[in-house]
Amino acid sequence: MSHRTEQRFHKNLYYTLQSMRGRHVAPFVRRLQTWERLDRASFDHLTRMLLRDALSYARTQVPLYSSGDWHTALSRADAQDLGNWPVLERKMLITHRAQLQARRFTPGVFARHSSGSTGAVVSVSYNPHAGGWSWAQEYRSMHWFGIPTGSRTLLLWGGGHPLLDWVRNCRVFSTRNLTFDQLERAKHYLLEQRPVLCMGLPSAIAQLARHVRAHTPHAPERLVPFVKLGGEQVYPFQREEIAQHLGARVFESYGSTEMGPIAHECPAGSRHIMSDHVYLEIFNGDEPAGPGELGDLVLTSLFNRAMPLVRCRIGDRGRLSPDPCPCGLPHPVLSELVGRAADMFVTTEGTLVHGSEIGRRLQLFLSKAPLGSVGQVLFQQKDPTHWNVLVESAAGFNDELAAQLRQIVHSTFGENCRVDIERVALVPREKSGKYRYYRRAEST
Numbered sequence: 001m002s003h004r005t006e007q008r009f010h011k012n013l014y015y016t017l018q019s020m021r022g023r024h025v026a027p028f029v030r031r032l033q034t035w036e037r038l039d040r041a042s043f044d045h046l047t048r049m050l051l052r053d054a055l056s057y058a059r060t061q062v063p064l065y066s067s068g069d070w071h072t073a074l075s076r077a078d079a080q081d082l083g084n085w086p087v088l089e090r091k092m093l094i095t096h097r098a099q100l101q102a103r104r105f106t107p108g109v110f111a112r113h114s115s116g117s118t119g120a121v122v123s124v125s126y127n128p129h130a131g132g133w134s135w136a137q138e139y140r141s142m143h144w145f146g147i148p149t150g151s152r153t154l155l156l157w158g159g160g161h162p163l164l165d166w167v168r169n170c171r172v173f174s175t176r177n178l179t180f181d182q183l184e185r186a187k188h189y190l191l192e193q194r195p196v197l198c199m200g201l202p203s204a205i206a207q208l209a210r211h212v213r214a215h216t217p218h219a220p221e222r223l224v225p226f227v228k229l230g231g232e233q234v235y236p237f238q239r240e241e242i243a244q245h246l247g248a249r250v251f252e253s254y255g256s257t258e259m260g261p262i263a264h265e266c267p268a269g270s271r272h273i274m275s276d277h278v279y280l281e282i283f284n285g286d287e288p289a290g291p292g293e294l295g296d297l298v299l300t301s302l303f304n305r306a307m308p309l310v311r312c313r314i315g316d317r318g319r320l321s322p323d324p325c326p327c328g329l330p331h332p333v334l335s336e337l338v339g340r341a342a343d344m345f346v347t348t349e350g351t352l353v354h355g356s357e358i359g360r361r362l363q364l365f366l367s368k369a370p371l372g373s374v375g376q377v378l379f380q381q382k383d384p385t386h387w388n389v390l391v392e393s394a395a396g397f398n399d400e401l402a403a404q405l406r407q408i409v410h411s412t413f414g415e416n417c418r419v420d421i422e423r424v425a426l427v428p429r430e431k432s433g434k435y436r437y438y439r440r441a442e443s444t
Helices: 003-020 025-035 040-061 068-074 128-143 162-167 180-193 202-215 236-246 356-368 399-413
Strands: 110-113 123-126 153-157 170-174 197-200 226-229 249-256 260-265 271-273 278-284 295-301 312-320 334-338 344-346 352-354 376-383 386-392 418-424 438-440
Touching (some): 003 025, 003 162, 025 128, 153 180, 153 202, 162 170, 180 202, 202 236, 260 278, 399 418
Parallel strands (some): 153 197, 226 249, 386 418
Antiparallel strands (some): 110 123, 249 260, 312 334, 344 352, 376 386
């Protein structure tokens, strides 16, 4: 079977099975492609109408929005004006989940669950219609790069669904235990099956890219045409390593359990907000941020009728661009994205620094470290003056590299920090298979 025939077979099978489940992905993709050809004014009008419909439904169907702060704010105000709605804090998705469920019963409702890496697991209900729109956003965005639905794909993720993964023409390699043997299996799939797309967690794909070049240096320069990153914060050094070692065109997607797809990179390199799927605002505290300010991401789902979330603060931070993208798409641009607003660490002077600063400083370190000498690195803060750094390395790690890691901590959090370097066979990932280069050490 040719690659083209294989791709069409899996595309048709996938679209058919999703439609049988009430998730009409194919027609939704076509509708999204029609909308993205609108001029900016017409597109903005469309998204405002979608928002008004979502707010009207949420106000009448969701018990929470008729109680407490929502009752006070909306009882004498226009519920179709988003500015009148209070902010929904993410913790309320756990404490008030039952009250956030719509009164109207919808057959086929399913739940999506967060990884639980920040504490309690968040579960959000979706109706099939919303699920179809969610998947349509993913596939429409890949069409921007000329990647058709059903293309052969390698997926590095925390888990999978064997039957659905086969239907999607997707070979999954779990990142929950990303051992040398697992990386070898993924490498052989790349070399032997030559997928069109490699997709998954940026930390895992960057690790695979280093593994391939360290252990198969004479492999073809271009092992896979495209790599799609998502599920974790994406750092420039990861994109550079992946492009260099896999020869791929790298692009990024951004989403959440609460909303599904939120933003996707276009071929021009801008991160476009899927504003025909979610409405995104930037907040500082309880007030909208000023134009171009960095702040908390607050989002409203436009299609979820099972658990409509209005002005939900999801825990990430970002900044909107005042300028449109030269690619011509009418979607606004998220110019900056910082994961997990709570990932702040204390310096020796008592100031707060976001952990992503470590990720940025790793770029120079990994670019100079010999291939194969460092598999993965984890910075753990025990207290403001004490850090423990785990280094996954089989061979080639030396005192010079250890000194460079210490300098990352000293330059970020203070010269007086004690930094212990510990070599390990495997740096543990989170239970979900995701990975952070920094975290607070567990108390013993």
